[in-house]
Amino acid sequence: MKTHRLLLLASAATLVAALTDISPAAAQDTMLDSGSMDKESADKVFPAKRPYSPWAGRNFPTRPLFGDTHLHTSFSMDAGAFGARLGPRDAYRFAKGEEVTSSTGQPAKLSRPLDFLVVTDHSDNMGFFPDLFAGKPELLADPLGRKWYDMMQAGQGGAAAIDIITAFGAGKFKGPILYSPDSAAYRGAWQETVKAAEEANEPGRFTAFIGYEWTSGTGGNNLHRNVIFRDNGDKASQVVPYTTLPPGSSNPRDLWKWMAAYEDKTGGSVLAIAHNGNLSNGRMFPMIEPGTNSPIDREYAETRNKWERLYEATQIKGDGETHPFLSPNDEFANFERWDKGNLDLTVGKTSDMLEYEYARSALKNGLKLEQKLGVNPYKFGMVGSTDSHTGLAAVEEDNFFGKTSSSEPGPDRATHPFAKQGDRIIMGWETTASGYAGVWATENTREAIFDAMQRRETYATTGPRMLVRFFGGFDYEESDANTRSPAISGYAKGVPMGGDIGPAPAGKTPTFLVAALKDPIGANLDRYQIVKGWLDAAGAVHEQVYDVAWSGDRKPGTDGKIPPVGNTVDVASATWTNTIGAPELIAVWTDPDFDPAQRAFYYGRVLEIPTPRWTAYDAKYFGVTPPPEATMEMQERAYTSPIWYSPAP
Numbered sequence: 001m002k003t004h005r006l007l008l009l010a011s012a013a014t015l016v017a018a019l020t021d022i023s024p025a026a027a028q029d030t031m032l033d034s035g036s037m038d039k040e041s042a043d044k045v046f047p048a049k050r051p052y053s054p055w056a057g058r059n060f061p062t063r064p065l066f067g068d069t070h071l072h073t074s075f076s077m078d079a080g081a082f083g084a085r086l087g088p089r090d091a092y093r094f095a096k097g098e099e100v101t102s103s104t105g106q107p108a109k110l111s112r113p114l115d116f117l118v119v120t121d122h123s124d125n126m127g128f129f130p131d132l133f134a135g136k137p138e139l140l141a142d143p144l145g146r147k148w149y150d151m152m153q154a155g156q157g158g159a160a161a162i163d164i165i166t167a168f169g170a171g172k173f174k175g176p177i178l179y180s181p182d183s184a185a186y187r188g189a190w191q192e193t194v195k196a197a198e199e200a201n202e203p204g205r206f207t208a209f210i211g212y213e214w215t216s217g218t219g220g221n222n223l224h225r226n227v228i229f230r231d232n233g234d235k236a237s238q239v240v241p242y243t244t245l246p247p248g249s250s251n252p253r254d255l256w257k258w259m260a261a262y263e264d265k266t267g268g269s270v271l272a273i274a275h276n277g278n279l280s281n282g283r284m285f286p287m288i289e290p291g292t293n294s295p296i297d298r299e300y301a302e303t304r305n306k307w308e309r310l311y312e313a314t315q316i317k318g319d320g321e322t323h324p325f326l327s328p329n330d331e332f333a334n335f336e337r338w339d340k341g342n343l344d345l346t347v348g349k350t351s352d353m354l355e356y357e358y359a360r361s362a363l364k365n366g367l368k369l370e371q372k373l374g375v376n377p378y379k380f381g382m383v384g385s386t387d388s389h390t391g392l393a394a395v396e397e398d399n400f401f402g403k404t405s406s407s408e409p410g411p412d413r414a415t416h417p418f419a420k421q422g423d424r425i426i427m428g429w430e431t432t433a434s435g436y437a438g439v440w441a442t443e444n445t446r447e448a449i450f451d452a453m454q455r456r457e458t459y460a461t462t463g464p465r466m467l468v469r470f471f472g473g474f475d476y477e478e479s480d481a482n483t484r485s486p487a488i489s490g491y492a493k494g495v496p497m498g499g500d501i502g503p504a505p506a507g508k509t510p511t512f513l514v515a516a517l518k519d520p521i522g523a524n525l526d527r528y529q530i531v532k533g534w535l536d537a538a539g540a541v542h543e544q545v546y547d548v549a550w551s552g553d554r555k556p557g558t559d560g561k562i563p564p565v566g567n568t569v570d571v572a573s574a575t576w577t578n579t580i581g582a583p584e585l586i587a588v589w590t591d592p593d594f595d596p597a598q599r600a601f602y603y604g605r606v607l608e609i610p611t612p613r614w615t616a617y618d619a620k621y622f623g624v625t626p627p628p629e630a631t632m633e634m635q636e637r638a639y640t641s642p643i644w645y646s647p648a649p
Helices: 002-019 024-031 039-045 077-081 088-095 128-133 143-153 157-169 184-200 252-266 298-307 351-356 359-373 446-454 486-493 614-622
Strands: 065-071 116-119 207-214 225-229 270-274 310-315 381-384 417-421 424-427 436-439 458-461 467-473 494-496 511-517 525-535 541-550 584-590 600-608 637-640 643-645
Touching: 065 088, 065 207, 065 225, 065 310, 077 128, 077 157, 088 116, 088 184, 116 184, 128 143, 128 184, 143 157, 184 207, 207 446, 225 252, 252 270, 252 298, 270 446, 298 359, 310 359, 310 458, 351 359, 359 525, 359 541, 359 600, 381 637, 436 446, 458 467, 467 486, 467 600, 467 637, 467 643, 486 494, 486 511, 511 525, 511 541, 511 600, 525 584, 541 584
Parallel strands: 065 116, 116 207, 270 310, 310 381, 381 458
Antiparallel strands: 065 436, 207 225, 225 270, 381 436, 417 424, 436 458, 458 637, 467 494, 467 511, 511 584, 525 541, 525 600, 600 637, 600 643
């Protein structure tokens, strides 16, 4: 043992000698007794200065990764019925930057590869449509299966699709056409899904997550969740997705139980991302639990807080940040609205439903519930994703491949109804080319991205890949914004997006370090705003939008608002110029209305200058006249995950 100890000391002495200008022998002398190390030698071993290379030793994320957490392929029954022929492998190939041929025979390629993708085919009847389209004998032996197959062979695919969706919603799927989770056909489709992700996954370069969409839609009210596994196929293949039809359930509580059982069984990890709530007709963020007359309780709040760390704030079926009815003083609230009804438009929208559908109002109600229950069920971060049913995560305005394969690029897709029920109609032009998830992960792996999602260090974008930072604390100074590396101060002095601050030290006010850099091939930036929500002493919630950084020399008006940035869009030619706006914005902002006794949240919203919408690109490319009511330009944007402030108990 003595000889072993001396060898260790000699090795340590050599290391000390290498780091100092003393000899190994002298270094060993200083180390033989822990009390004999002098300060001068110790200072040389532990230098006060950081490494010369500013990137050496960094343990925080240095760039965002962009991806899609919500994409469907032909394995989803509705996607297949509406023409999708691309499977999970095709979806991953496209996301990795390969050129593919779309289901309508058009070449398609992203401007730049994505960093990650989750194929989230619907949980119920997964894999049915590819088998029907291929004429699988057991499906053709069923009268309904034979009917739909013959209709497709006769060129009546559209009518067959409608009939299939209607029959499924009416519970008419029985026997071989019902792919229940215990059937060989269903398990085979799930194994193919897992295998496709395993084959596409390239740690360090591209992350292919295993996932699915739990498709709860009782009464046509959209309560879908995208379920994402942190794990590889060895664990994910031990289960099959949780369905809404028996033996599954359409109650989110039961999904959360399934998630807990998965983790207990496999030792793995899983999370759920709530679908944007604008088609839930007031059920996505309830105060009264759907199906009961009871207010949500602490168990609901704790369980939802545990499993649903993120919310899909924007996607093809509209934007979910806020609504003009809820935020009448927010001049940017009227953005890509879908507010006519529930998912199938069978029930029209009423204004009393809106509060329980949008992110900002949910965050405010979360403060109320935390005050009452001690837990905030709506303490979620933000992501955007596509919800494309084409197998193509393509939502750039000039490269938009639509919601379904029936709405891939074509001269009439803007004028064709996307959904119709009586006098409630959503036109094709109303679909939104959105969005992507930005994730601040330390590396491009399943584990690192999943962990970043769990800590809510994420943001949503409507498509552009802008870089957005958002830090909160109590000690940021103006000088922290005068640097090319704001994250050094950001992490050292506070918390990133998704974090918590508070209670406030005596005499301190929350400060926020914000930074945004334009998409390298996109538009300049208009402004960086901070949205604050808070709960007052009487239990009422409030909100305020603050402009904290903006381009040019604009000054706030008498109403405190920054004037519009201007507009360079030429709709007819579907062009714009970056002669206005700024390539980057950075600032430190202090809350001027802070009350240390009030619960609050803050999140960032970054807006680009106006640019042409996909409808303008289509009108130019196809030489068509768009509907007069169609939106032709827009201001793309990003929403950060919030930072929450809690007062002292």
